Every structure is written in C-alpha cells, then in structure tokens.
Amino acid sequence: xxxxxxxxxxxxxxxxxxxxxxxxxxxxxxxxxxxxxxxxxxxxxxxxxxxxxxxxxxxxxxxxxxxxxxxxxxxxxxxxxxxxxxxxxxxxxxxxxxxxxxxxxxxxxxxxxxxxxxxxxxxxxxxxxxxxxxxxxxxxxxxxxxxxxxxxxxxxxxxxxxxxxxxxxxxxxxxxxxxxxxxxxxxxxxxxxxxxxxxxxxxxxxxxxxxxxxxxxxxxxxxxxxxxxxxxxxxxxxxxxxxxxxxxxxxxxxxxxxxxxxxxxxxxxxxxxxxxxxxxxxxxxxxxxxxxxxxxxxxx
Amino acid sequence: xxxxxxxxxxxxxxxxxxxxxxxxxxxxxxxxxxxxxxxxxxxxxxxxxxxxxxxxxxxxxxxxxxxxxxxxxxxxxxxxxxxxxxxxxxxxxxxxxxxxxxxxxxxxxxxxxxxxxxxxxxxxxxxxxxxxxxxxxxxxxxxxxxxxxxxxxxxxxxxxxxxxxxxxxxxxxxxxxxxxxxxxxxxxxxxxxxxxxxxxxxxxxxxxxxxxxxxxxxxxxxxxx
Numbered sequence: 001x002x003x004x005x006x007x008x009x010x011x012x013x014x015x016x017x018x019x020x021x022x023x024x025x026x027x028x029x030x031x032x033x034x035x036x037x038x039x040x041x042x043x044x045x046x047x048x049x050x051x052x053x054x055x056x057x058x059x060x061x062x063x064x065x066x067x068x069x070x071x072x073x074x075x076x077x078x079x080x081x082x083x084x085x086x087x088x089x090x091x092x093x094x095x096x097x098x099x100x101x102x103x104x105x106x107x108x109x110x111x112x113x114x115x116x117x118x119x120x121x122x123x124x125x126x127x128x129x130x131x132x133x134x135x136x137x138x139x140x141x142x143x144x145x146x147x148x149x150x151x152x153x154x155x156x157x158x159x160x161x162x163x164x165x166x167x168x169x170x171x172x173x174x175x176x177x178x179x180x181x182x183x184x185x186x187x188x189x190x191x192x193x194x195x196x197x198x199x200x201x202x203x204x205x206x207x208x209x210x211x212x213x214x215x216x217x218x219x220x221x222x223x224x225x226x227x228x229x230x231x232x233x234x235x236x237x238x239x240x241x242x243x244x245x246x247x248x249x250x251x252x253x254x255x256x257x258x259x260x261x262x263x264x265x266x267x268x269x270x271x272x273x274x275x276x277x278x279x280x281x282x283x284x285x286x287x288x289x290x291x292x293x294x295x296x297x298x299x300x
Numbered sequence: 301x302x303x304x305x306x307x308x309x310x311x312x313x314x315x316x317x318x319x320x321x322x323x324x325x326x327x328x329x330x331x332x333x334x335x336x337x338x339x340x341x342x343x344x345x346x347x348x349x350x351x352x353x354x355x356x357x358x359x360x361x362x363x364x365x366x367x368x369x370x371x372x373x374x375x376x377x378x379x380x381x382x383x384x385x386x387x388x389x390x391x392x393x394x395x396x397x398x399x400x401x402x403x404x405x406x407x408x409x410x411x412x413x414x415x416x417x418x419x420x421x422x423x424x425x426x427x428x429x430x431x432x433x434x435x436x437x438x439x440x441x442x443x444x445x446x447x448x449x450x451x452x453x454x455x456x457x458x459x460x461x462x463x464x465x466x467x468x469x470x471x472x473x474x475x476x477x478x479x480x481x482x483x484x485x486x487x488x489x490x491x492x493x494x495x496x497x498x499x500x501x502x503x504x505x506x507x508x509x510x511x512x513x514x515x516x517x518x519x520x521x522x523x524x525x
Binding site: 016017019020022023205206208209210211212213214215216217218219296300 | 350370371374375377378382384388389390391392393397401402404405406449453
C-alpha cells in the first residue's frame with residue numbers, strides 16, 4: 001500500500017545513507033542511458049503530439065467557416081456565371097460574404113507549385129469564389145440546387161470532404177504522440193526496474209549487513225531508490241536538452257510549408273517539456289521502490 | 301532477555317533443531333558448543349530474529365518474534381550486537397564507517413558520535429586502522445572491528461558466532477578479554493564456538509554456562525568443560 005510518510009522519508013537527502021550502497025557501474029550507466037534515450041524520444045513524441053494538435057485546431061477553426069465555389073466555364077461565360085453565382089451566394093442564408101478571387105490571389109495559390117512568374121492569364125483556370133459562412137453555416141444541398149439552375153458551371157466545395165479526414169488524421173496523430181509518451185514512460189519504468197533488480201541482487205551481501213546492524217527495509221530501499229531516481233533525473237535532463245537542441249535543428253518553415261517543419265514546441269507546450277526530467281525521476285523512484293520492496297521481501 | 305520455549309527449526313524438509321528451551325538471563329555469559337554443522341549458527345540466528353522458529357516460541361526482550369514485522373525485528377536487532385565468523389562488512393567503506401554503521405542506520409550518528417567512535421576504536425586497538433578498508437584488515441583486526449560494531453549501540457546482548465575461527469591464539473585471547481570486559485560491564489554474552497581452549501580460558505575469568513547442541517537438541521555441557 002502507498003505510504004506517504006515512508007515515501008517522503010525516501011526522498012529526503014541523506015549522504016551517509018546513500019554511501020552504504022556501493023557504486024555499481026553497469027546499472028548506473030544503464031539507468032542513465034535509458035533515461036537519456038527515453039527523454040530524447042519523449043521530446044519528439046511531445047513535439048509531434050503538440051504539432052498535430054495545432055494542425056487539427058487550425059484546420060478545424062480556419063476551414064470550418066469557409067467554402068470555395070469553382071466556375072469552370074468556357075472563357076466567354078466565366079464572367080456571367082461568376083456574377084450569377086455571386087448573386088445566388090449573397091442571397092443565401094448562412095453566408096456572410098462571397099468574393100471572387102483576383103488573378104493575383106489565384107497566382108499566389110499556385111505559386112508553391114509553379115513559381116510566382118506563372119502567366120496565369122494564358123491558362124484556362126477556373127474562377128474561384130471564396131465563401132465565408134456564419135457559425136451555423138448554410139444549407140449546402142439547397143445551395144447546390146439553386147446554383148445548378150442559375151450558374152450551372154459552378155461547383156461548390158464546402159471543404160468537408162477533405163477536411164474531415166485530415167482533422168481525424170491529425171487528431172489520431174496527436175493521440176499517437178501521447179500514447180508514445182505513455183509507452184516511453186512505461187518502458188523507462190521497466191528498464192529502471194530491471195536495473196534496480198540487478199543492483200539489489202548484486203548487493204544482497206550489503207543488504208544482509210545492513211539488516212544485521214538493524215536497518216529497516218525503508219532505510220535500505222531509500223538508499224537504492226534515491227540513487228536510481230537521481231540517475232534517471234540526470235539522464236532525463238540531458239536527454240530532454242538534447243531533444244530540444246535537435247528540434248531547433250529542424251529547418252524552420254513558413255505557414256505554407258506544412259506539418260513537418262512545424263514540429264516544434266510553442267507556448268504552454270514548454271511546460272510539458274520541462275516536466276519530462278522530473279517525471280522520469282518520479283517513474284524511476286516508484287519503479288525502484290517497487291523492485292526494492294520485492295527483492296527485500298524475497299531476501300527476508 | 302532471550303527465551304526459547306520448545307523451539308524447533310526445519311529447513312528443506314529436515315529438522316535441524318528440535319525441542320530447544322533456554323532462558324538467557326541479563327548479564328550472563330553463555331558458550332554454545334557442538335560439532336561443525338550441528339546448528340550453532342542457526343541457533344544464534346533464531347536468537348536475533350534472522351530466522352523464524354518453525355515450532356515453539358522465541359522471545360527477545362519479552363516479545364515473541366513470531367508476531368513481529370520486519371521493521372520491529374530491525375528495532376530489536378539494535379539491542380543485540382552480532383559478531384559473525386566472516387564478519388560481514390561493507391567493503392567499500394572504511395573501518396570507521398563500518399563500525400559506525402549501526403548508528404548510521406538508526407539515525408543516531410550526531411553529537412558525540414565521533415568521540416565515542418574514537419574511544420571504541422582505541423578500545424579494540426584499531427585506531428591506526430580507522431581509515432583502512434575491510435579487505436585490507438587481517439583476520440584479527442576484522443574480528444575486533446566486528447566487535448566494535450556490535451557494541452557501538454551499547455546493546456544489552458552480544459552474540460558471537462565462532463569469533464575466533466579465523467584468528468590465532470594470541471588474537472583470540474585478546475578478543476576474549478574484550479568479551480569478558482563487556483560482560484563485567486553487565487552485557488549478556490552468548491558465544492557459539494568449537495574452540496574449547498577459548499571456553500576454558502573464559503571460565504578462568506568469569507562465571508560461564510556452557511551449552512552443547514547434540515543430536516539437534518540443546519544440552520548442558522559436561523563437567524569436562
């Protein structure tokens with residue numbers, strides 16, 4: 001059962017008590033390395049999760065209240081059909097504004113693929129109309145029927161068809177990031193438990209001596225628990241720091257370059273990053289405490 | 301102080317000790333003898349709670365060991381100093397810290413501890429070896445360091461398991477002198493040994509009672525001892 005008092009006692013620094021356990025090179029290095037590697041991975045999992053969250057939010061917020069109308073008509077009819085479509089749109093309940101994109105705006109949309117010097121005037125491109133909706137939105141089926149009658153070359157794209165799977169994917173990616181962090185924490189706990197088991201088994205003689213002179217189990221466990229928690233904390237601090245540096249080394253992108261270059265920590269996300277080392281230490285603390293309890297029970 | 305009532309101890313299906321009863325009064329000096337493998341070490345371990353009797357009752361300081369948790373046994377052990385044949389030290393710590401270990405684990409190593417420690421090391425003749433590591437000590441020095449560790453908490457009882465097993469005659473006489481001194485200070489001493497010379501030398505200095513384990517049972521030793 002969880003005992004708050006003995007847990008607090010275990011956390012209390014006691015130099016002499018810590019010295020009773022001999023330094024063990026192998027388990028020390030294993031714990032340090034595990035905590036380092038796991039924290040490094042945790043930083044990336046966290047960055048992935050936070051970036052996926054941002055993308056999902058952005059797509060959800062920015063695109064939810066907008067639609068696009070495409071006029072694909074022969075060159076002579078584009079202006080007429082555009083006018084007709086705009087008339088329909090401006091009289092449709094649930095639409096705040098409807099605006100035909102200028103040639104410059106259409107060029108800017110194509111610039112990432114074809115460059116900024118594209119002779120757009122010479123291409124048979126459809127005219128795009130940007131629609132801004134109210135929070136309640138409009139009746140898409142009714143609008144399509146009206147457009148079919150008054151501007152037959154107009155095709156309504158309410159973004160739902162491609163937006164929903166993207167938001168779902170981003171949401172799952174965010175979940176995957178958090179699941180990875182949970183797995184990383186579990187794996188850290190498992191590795192520290194193994195290392196602590198090895199250290200405790202290797203120090204069976206030390207434990208026998210301590211018991212001979214009247215040491216309580218809490219005292220013996222504390223010496224191991226503090227050591228492993230400190231090692232995990234140190235390894236995790238270095239791992240987190242290295243992870244942050246690696247994140248900064250990813251080339252920064254503009255708004256248009258997308259998800260990969262957005263793999264960074266922003267705002268409140270830093271709080272989670274700062275929490276990685278102490279959480280690693282805490283995982284190591286409880287893992288070692290669990291291992292110590294079991295080994296001391298077996299050796300009794 | 302230490303009481304055994306119809307105590308038996310079994311291990312691996314065989315009974316090692318059977319129907320043992322004993323009362324060790326305060327201030328007494330007992331020897332426990334018997335051939336190798338007769339169960340002297342097991343008997344001592346029952347006396348300081350390192351093993352639990354499989355039958356009967358062991359009472360330490362009027363408390364039945366059977367009903368005690370491990371922490372309670374640890375607290376009782378602080379009243380009992382134990383000297384093992386193989387001494388059992390923490391090899392990475394110097395003699396001083398090994399001797400002070402009972403104080404360290406009980407959180408008593410504060411004011412005045414250093415002075416007591418120096419006095420104790422002088423008493424067992426280890427002042428010059430205070431900073432040595434246990435593997436650097438001779439057999440006799442290890443035994444004396446173990447005795448110093450056993451008495452640093454000023455326990456009421458001192459149990460010694462073959463304390464002269466690995467040391468020469470001269471050193472064993474020195475160790476006996478220390479044990480006799482402790483007994484004269486009112487400490488209860490129980491020594492397991494097959495060294496009859498040690499028992500005879502002790503009988504010449506203090507009143508002792510000699511017990512023998514024979515055929516898994518505890519008996520009073522004959523007049524030849």
